[in-house]
Amino acid sequence: MISIRNVSKHYGSFQVLSDCSTEVEKGEVIVVCGPSGSGKSTLIKCVNGLEPFQQGEIVVNGISVGDPKTKLAKLRAHVGMVFQNFELFPHMSVSDNLAIAQIKVLGRSREEAIGRGLKLLDRVGLSAQAEKYPGQLSGGQQQRVAIARALAMDPICMLFDEPTSALDPEMVKEVLDVMVDLAQEGMTMMVVSHEMGFARRVAHRVIFMDQGRIVEDAPKEEFFGQPRSERAQQFLSKILQH
Amino acid sequence: MGYHWNWGIFLAQVPSGGTSYLGWMLSGLMTTLALSLSAWIIALVIGSAMGVLRTVPNRWLSGIGALYVELFRNIPLLVQLFIWYFVLPELLPERLGNAYKEINPLLQQFTAAMICLGLFTGARVCEQVRSGIDSLPRGQRLAGLALGLSGPQTYRYVLLPMAFRIIVPPLTSEFLNIFKNSAVASTIGLLELAAQGRQLVDYTAQPYESFIAVTLTFMLLNALIMSLMHRLEARVRVPGQGGHHG
Ligand SMILES: Nc1ncnc2c1ncn2[C@@H]1O[C@H](COP(=O)(O)OP(=O)(O)OP(=O)(O)O)[C@@H](O)[C@H]1O
Numbered sequence: 001m002i003s004i005r006n007v008s009k010h011y012g013s014f015q016v017l018s019d020c021s022t023e024v025e026k027g028e029v030i031v032v033c034g035p036s037g038s039g040k041s042t043l044i045k046c047v048n049g050l051e052p053f054q055q056g057e058i059v060v061n062g063i064s065v066g067d068p069k070t071k072l073a074k075l076r077a078h079v080g081m082v083f084q085n086f087e088l089f090p091h092m093s094v095s096d097n098l099a100i101a102q103i104k105v106l107g108r109s110r111e112e113a114i115g116r117g118l119k120l121l122d123r124v125g126l127s128a129q130a131e132k133y134p135g136q137l138s139g140g141q142q143q144r145v146a147i148a149r150a151l152a153m154d155p156i157c158m159l160f161d162e163p164t165s166a167l168d169p170e171m172v173k174e175v176l177d178v179m180v181d182l183a184q185e186g187m188t189m190m191v192v193s194h195e196m197g198f199a200r201r202v203a204h205r206v207i208f209m210d211q212g213r214i215v216e217d218a219p220k221e222e223f224f225g226q227p228r229s230e231r232a233q234q235f236l237s238k239i240l241q242h
Numbered sequence: 243m244g245y246h247w248n249w250g251i252f253l254a255q256v257p258s259g260g261t262s263y264l265g266w267m268l269s270g271l272m273t274t275l276a277l278s279l280s281a282w283i284i285a286l287v288i289g290s291a292m293g294v295l296r297t298v299p300n301r302w303l304s305g306i307g308a309l310y311v312e313l314f315r316n317i318p319l320l321v322q323l324f325i326w327y328f329v330l331p332e333l334l335p336e337r338l339g340n341a342y343k344e345i346n347p348l349l350q351q352f353t354a355a356m357i358c359l360g361l362f363t364g365a366r367v368c369e370q371v372r373s374g375i376d377s378l379p380r381g382q383r384l385a386g387l388a389l390g391l392s393g394p395q396t397y398r399y400v401l402l403p404m405a406f407r408i409i410v411p412p413l414t415s416e417f418l419n420i421f422k423n424s425a426v427a428s429t430i431g432l433l434e435l436a437a438q439g440r441q442l443v444d445y446t447a448q449p450y451e452s453f454i455a456v457t458l459t460f461m462l463l464n465a466l467i468m469s470l471m472h473r474l475e476a477r478v479r480v481p482g483q484g485g486h487h488g
């Protein structure tokens with residue numbers, strides 16, 4: 001579904017990604033972790049072409065992301081993305097947040113888009129909030145709306161960039177629950193997160209990044225059993241402390 | 243001292259006949275309104291377009307926006323007006339230049355002043371629009387693009403609606419400025435409100451009545467625009483986003 005082959009990226013002389021390679025099969029859930037500044041966000045933004053890269057190749061569902069001929073908007077329409085800061089559109093009601101891209105990108109009628117949106121709101125447990133505005137919701141609710149908004153586009157895979165790290169602790173669970181459901185239904189997911197409980201529950205593989213490199217890419221059992229690299233061991237012991 | 247107040251002067255006939263001094267003032271007011279509003283439309287359209295250009299990733303396009311602002315914001319307004327009115331017609335191809343000089347001088351003055359004020363204010367609007375867009379979280383643009391919206395769609399549906407809401411207050415003061423700045427048009431002979439006021443001073447011995455009338459009219463215009471813009475601001479206020487109504 002997603003293959004990342006020898007991808008490198010630099011800003012001027014600063015190397016953000018060095019020779020990163022990995023594969024995400026259909027239905028697989030991959031958790032990406034690593035210290036701040038290691039390039040996790042950059043890597044998943046390369047997957048839907050939000051960040052350009054200079055070397056290597058990324059193929060999503062048979063389409064090469066780096067190819068200048070690729071219609072990126074068309075590809076992105078079917079690759080869901082969830083951001084750390086939710087990024088709902090504040091001037092639109094929840095319902096319009098869910099409908100806008102369905103209408104403008106997929107060409108659905110307004111009724112159809114609103115209807116589909118409501119179904120997904122129900123799925124994330126927020127059907128009562130359809131007419132509210134993002135500013136009137138809690139962080140956890142906003143993030144669940146953001147997930148519903150991405151799902152409304154019928155994505156073939158979902159990218160998450162630290163979806164719970166901006167949330168108050170008591171709201172983390174409601175968002176993770178939605179993500180666990182998604183994973184269990186077989187959604188292909190690439191999740192940047194330090195929620196190791198989530199990783200243990202649903203991840204198939206865990207990727208550990210450090211200084212722009214994929215240092216570790218191992219099945220979950222192996223990763224949590226005994227990471228091979230010392231950097232990953234240190235990192236794990238640090239974040240598992242709390 | 244013994245200044246002789248005479249508010250009835252406004253009803254007196256002007257020396258050339260056909261209208262009263264009040265008629266002069268009203269026609270001045272009309273010119274000021276027409277000039278300011280038409281220039282404001284130009285400023286909004288060009289300023290918004292250029293403001294958007296300044297924020298697009300493409301260097302050439304954002305360069306065009308930057309050049310526009312540098313040019314029109316840094317040359318004094320009066321100089322710009324003289325360029326539009328006196329210099330530019332000479333630079334036009336001869337046929338076009340002559341055709342321009344044939345048209346009604348009043349229309350020439352009005353057009354030059356309108357374009358001049360419009361582009362001058364447009365440069366200021368451009369900077370407001372740019373800062374409005376820049377003040378939005380970077381993730382908003384990414385979220386729009388990530389949903390498959392095109393660049394222009396992302397501006398149209400995601401960035402501009404919020405950016406414009408944010409900049410209503412500074413745009414209000416630009417809108418007010420355009421009325422004040424419209425008075426420079428009197429230097430090329432356009433009889434807008436301030437010019438009519440001065441004319442009244444020249445023809446009658448009642449300068450205070452004239453200045454008071456002009457000042458009050460400008461103040462009234464100001465109050466009117468402020469209240470309109472406040473209403474607009476309240477109307478477009480986003481629920482749950484700060485403000486007084488939560
Ligand atoms: N536009 C940019 N110009 C220069 N350097 C950048 C730019 N964007 C990101 N970087 C650098 O690239 C590196 C990787 O950034 P990235 O956001 O991918 O890290 P991350 O692993 O997601 O970190 P975090 O956990 O803090 O989110 C960082 O060192 C960052 O400073």
Ligand SMILES: [Mg+2]
Pocket residue numbers: 040041042161162
């Ligand atoms: Mg990050």
